[in-house]
Amino acid sequence: MDHVPGGFALNPRFHTIAAVEASEDDIGRAVPKHVIAQLDACIAMLGTSTSYESGGWSSADFARMYQVVYTVLRDTGRRPGEVTSLRRECLERIDGKPTLLYDNHKRRRHGRRLPVSESTAQAIQAWQKELDRLPAVPACGQWLFPSPGQRNRPRRGHLTTAQFCNRIFRDWVDELIPDLVDDRLDDSGEPLAHDRTQIVPYGFRHAYAQRHADAGTRPDVLRELMDHRSLDVTMGYYKVSLTRKQEAVRTVARLAVDRHGAPHGFEDALAYEVESVGVPYGGCTEPSNVKAGGGHCRIRFQCAGCDFYRPDPSYLPALEQQIADLRADKEAALAMEAADWVVRNLDDQIRAYSKSADEMRRKLDALPVEERAAVESASRELRKARSAAAFVPLQALTTRSSE
Structure with missing residues (x-):
């Protein structure tokens, strides 16, 4: 053992389980939206x-x-x-x-x-x-x-x-306040009374964070908004249970379309997860890209021109943002007097992405009110799950010195 370098010795710094700080930022205590609406009315x-x-x-x-x-x-x-x-x-x-x-x-x-x-x-x-x-x-x-x-x-x-x-x-x-009802119903179909002991002022902080997470706010941005010291606390708002994710996938998978706007839904949740991978503006079914986890696109994520492109309603906000960005890029290209083929490419992408977005809006508008609400809720869950999976904060990377 005398010849073993000192770097192989046990160091308590790297072999001690860090204490978990007790945090009041528990997402389970968020005041629900329907309760906030009742409070506002009173x-x-x-x-x-x-x-x-x-x-x-x-x-x-x-x-x-x-x-x-x-x-x-x-x-x-x-x-x-x-x-x-x-x-x-x-x-x-x-x-x-x-x-x-x-x-x-x-x-x-x-x-x-x-x-x-x-x-x-x-x-x-x-x-x-x-x-x-x-x-x-x-x-x-x-x-x-x-x-x-x-x-x-x-x-x-x-x-x-x-x-x-x-x-x-x-x-x-x-x-x-005379009545505060829950969004659940009893056996006779009447709304259950909400547990008032669960309504505390701190719950509005959790509700604020949950609203941003549901809206797709990036974790690093929400961390700044919450003024959290640790990003781990912020990431708690992006956690989606396996059961909820599977339910969301089952709801959304059947509404996927191809780049032409034709229905191309997945038969079940397993096919959605195995046969496609999430990319910035929709799902991708190109085998080599699926195998690489979405990091091996041969046409540099010009998704709307690819026959393997499978957007679904959960990607609608990303599509709308991409269309807005492309329009801004086109204006910049025109101001720079860029070559015609540059502007043409941007125009083609705008039309293609707009076609996909319009088709998804049409599908959503055609759904009954309750089913549309379920799809929108499922889409929020999937966006949260993708945000958590895609975000790797630099602060979370633990490195060792050369000592």
């Missing part, structure tokens, strides 16, 4: 469980503040403490688009920026104007959501998560 009740008044603020003023807190929680996916501690001047515009400034207290990263929608920005701006109208509270002036304080005590600082989450929000969900 938002006027939020904060009306108390008649508390302080410092010239009426109970209606406090209720309005709590309703804006809920709106920001729902729309931005920030942690409750990050929302309640927003500063009064928390909005700025970058390239004309509204951006939220907040502090990530958990990871001690302050001054973070998050793009938000115009509707969210308008809700915040409307509340800022109301703050200007309300009596000022000297010890709370810098906060967007000032502390309500306590009876016979001065108001200081900002609204706390305990005040909003444990009292105001819970009273609203548990006591004020």
